[in-house]
Amino acid sequence: MMLLIFYLIAITAEAMTAALAAGRRDMDWVGVCVIACITALGGGSVRDVLLGHYPLVWVAHPEYLWMTAGAALFTAFTARMMRHLHKLFLALDALGLVTFTVLGCQIGIDMGLPVTIILLSGMLTGCAGGVLRDILCNDIPLLFRKEMYASVSMVTGGLYMAAIHYELPELASMLVPMGIGLVLRFLALRFNWQMPQFVYRDDWK
């Protein structure tokens, strides 16, 4: 199953970028592993807890925990080299975003949920891990302030559901939305596209 391979690549890539974020905060090895696992697997966990979809992925597949923790420690040991792979990480991260989104939508469809919730299931899977990482690193989540991350996830999920609805062949209904999502994300990164901000200042609280 191609989607599984993409998924494994994606959680590994997420774990590695999370490890670098932990390193920026001088965390110890335990912290690096924990942040990596939460970033890579946390999005799916938030989705499953909110939808009551048990058992969680990593309870059924504990090997994913070892994989992410291992990838994180490997990153910590070879951090100097990682510095040159910035663009590769961004590409893998984008692949992860669209893969997670499609997987999350599939779970929502399997559970027979309403359309809005299927879309949200995809977005939670794609984006919530990064939000948890930012909370644990004591940042305002990047998702809420920059980049087209959530929008790309929404477009990918919407196209995927349209493809399912019009009964496209299974492979095309996954790959076409993922491809469009990837292109969107790369364009957003290349041209620094951003959602408009809402800036508000007042005197009262």
Place this chain on the structure above:
Amino acid sequence: MMLLIFYLIAITAEAMTAALAAGRRDMDWVGVCVIACITALGGGSVRDVLLGHYPLVWVAHPEYLWMTAGAALFTAFTARMMRHLHKLFLALDALGLVTFTVLGCQIGIDMGLPVTIILLSGMLTGCAGGVLRDILCNDIPLLFRKEMYASVSMVTGGLYMAAIHYELPELASMLVPMGIGLVLRFLALRFNWQMPQFVYRDDWK
């Protein structure tokens, strides 16, 4: 059902105040919508996840998500006007607090939980959304430092349960505690009532 109307007013009001909080942090439109949904619907979600009460409200009623996100975007577009409605928002927010509390207690009663947990169910529904908002905005939750918010919720919930226990008519058993809670909250705001603080300084750790 009058309580449903109060509920819809309350989640709309919560979404609008949350949007203003997001605007103070320069979030983009996605962030504004996410913060609004989490603040308006997060309290009930935390309660449902902790009590194992599935499906969550917004999974069963996805239209609430659109309503809160819509109210948040509307607020972002008309923020200049909102500046003059400060007092109205505080009143709606107080209405939300007592409505959420009574609804949370009802769910605890329906599930046949112990008295302490029913009270807590009401408080979680009333207060947890604001705590999540503050965590996502990278603040120490206001709830823990100021205002009589949690206390008003506790008093409202306690009175509601007493009214149920003494078998008051259904309408009175909801409206009287909610009214007393509202008055308490307004008095707390008017006279700047606060719970005593615990200030502690030490050298170790």
Place this chain on the structure above:
Amino acid sequence: MMLLIFYLIAITAEAMTAALAAGRRDMDWVGVCVIACITALGGGSVRDVLLGHYPLVWVAHPEYLWMTAGAALFTAFTARMMRHLHKLFLALDALGLVTFTVLGCQIGIDMGLPVTIILLSGMLTGCAGGVLRDILCNDIPLLFRKEMYASVSMVTGGLYMAAIHYELPELASMLVPMGIGLVLRFLALRFNWQMPQFVYRDDWK
């Protein structure tokens, strides 16, 4: 059941240290109680929500909530005295860590989970409460930056599972790993042992 006594001592001690942490942030009495309950009972709650193990401990035993809130308020009133009990708190906290770990592992074993998840169940029970406390106090969780906390929990859990596997007598299989964990923790505190840190700085992102 000796483990129950240790557990009650441990949640009381956790509540008291959490109350002091809340006092350092000038929280009011409500905040002190909430932080205490979350720190003492939050680790087990995170575990139960992630594993789908309902009802949560404090829903089944609401008296634990009153106990932790009571201990926290008592601490706030006698804070001056607490200043001299620093070492006692550290000892009780270490007792809590190993007790929570063993209890968490037992729940994982009862649920028939894979070995990795049993170990994780113990670590979550032992460590997640402190992480939640730090997030609510708006700190980068201490766990990720210092001390051998998570490592002690992992060693204790691993030894406990080895003892179960080799069918040691029940009492010994709990007490020996807990004793070794305690000694490790005291040595780590005494000699200021730390996990190696991963420090990473870059220009991009």
